[in-house]
Amino acid sequence: MKTITVENIVRKFSLEVLTGHDQLHRVLKQSKVRRPGLEFMDKFDFIAIEHVQILGKNEINYLHTLTEEECKLRIGNIVQYDPPCIVITSNQEEPLGLIHYCVTENIPVLRTSDSTSEISAKLDAYVVKAMAEEIAIHGVCVNVSGIGILLRGKSGVGKSETAHTLIGRGHRLVADDIVVLKKLSPQTLLGSHNEKNKEFLALRSIGLLNVVRLYGRAAFQEETRIALDIELTKWEHNALNNDLELETKFTEYMGVQIPHIQIQLQPGRDVAGLIEAAANNWYLKQQGYSAAEEFVKRLEQEFDNCNSN
CATH class of the missing domain: 3.40.1390.20 (HprK N-terminal domain-like)
Known part of the structure; x- marks a missing residue:
């Protein structure tokens, strides 16, 4: 502290x-x-x-x-x-x-x-x-349509490149490489930079970029409340990638649970687009709507109709 x-x-x-x-x-x-x-x-x-x-x-x-x-x-x-x-x-x-x-x-x-x-x-x-309890973790923090997202994954998996693509789509960088997480309450986790990496984004083969100088003030945000923890991983051919996942998975930081999503990478996948979709889907869930639950209800209704005939 x-x-x-x-x-x-x-x-x-x-x-x-x-x-x-x-x-x-x-x-x-x-x-x-x-x-x-x-x-x-x-x-x-x-x-x-x-x-x-x-x-x-x-x-x-x-x-x-x-x-x-x-x-x-x-x-x-x-x-x-x-x-x-x-x-x-x-x-x-x-x-x-x-x-x-x-x-x-x-x-x-x-x-x-x-x-x-x-x-x-x-x-x-x-x-x-x-005075908040804080830790520093390896990752990238971005704000996508007002929703704070923590991007994690092994070194070289493409976290910074994905953040660069999101910036190009109008979203904001908070921190690259080192993300400072602060626990403001048992339910609130704040993501920020460590001052030294403020506004900087490191891209392999390109080097260090200052996103504010390149793309303007709208490309950067000082801090954001973390709503999603997204892990970028290599593609696994035998993994089940189209399950409904009705039960939310979580990652815990300093006792605060953050919804966790794993996105597997493969050439041609629009990872930035998937992250945008995840952010928008999280927002809908906060409003009380779940596409997966609605889909299951439709299946159950069709099943009940078949049994009644």
Whole structure:
């Protein structure tokens, strides 16, 4: 897991540092920000610790109604749960005693022009991604019609060439050779590049290509949610290649299960077209439609009609 500091979010979101310039090394340990509510009360049983605390208009307006001593008491209720920093939204004026108290307790106080909802969403999304469990695998990641696909297979099987064909059809490259997978939730896997291979595609006999320089910005995407795991393999003459496969197969990455499809390669096969078909078919399944299930139902209906006659 990567370490995120207060300085990282200051730079990322251009936050104004009101106090605590020498405390920006403090580490964020929780992936969700909080707005104080019960923290302003004198008695409460449990509050989650070590969260970035956001002071929006409601909180600031409330603190402005208090005396300096009362404000110090309420802020103390927040500070005792060790927030890495406190963020004031909407460029509001800091309440009485806040700066002095936070200087004493070594808590950085930051300010932003964003609204509470805006900065909360930005911080949550950034921190969740940055703190996510991740692995790097050999493969190619592409986005086909808005659907993230992981292409795997042995070296030289044609993954990069297939990605190049898909780019020519209007789809997008995410990463070639090394794909970074991040687990955002038990159901969500994000595919991205490792910065060094950003925008690059390596083709045998051709060399290294920068797809953005060659084909424009639309040829590349920073990241994509992985929906399909497609393995490219050599053709097996004795394998059953036309089964209905009513039961979905899966590949597991960091505990997240991704639907798995194997495509066997043979001269003349339109592999890019098959991947497009797989992506579109996956989309239809998400809408509740399965061609295989409909086909089986037609067979069963015909069978029932024959038996009834």
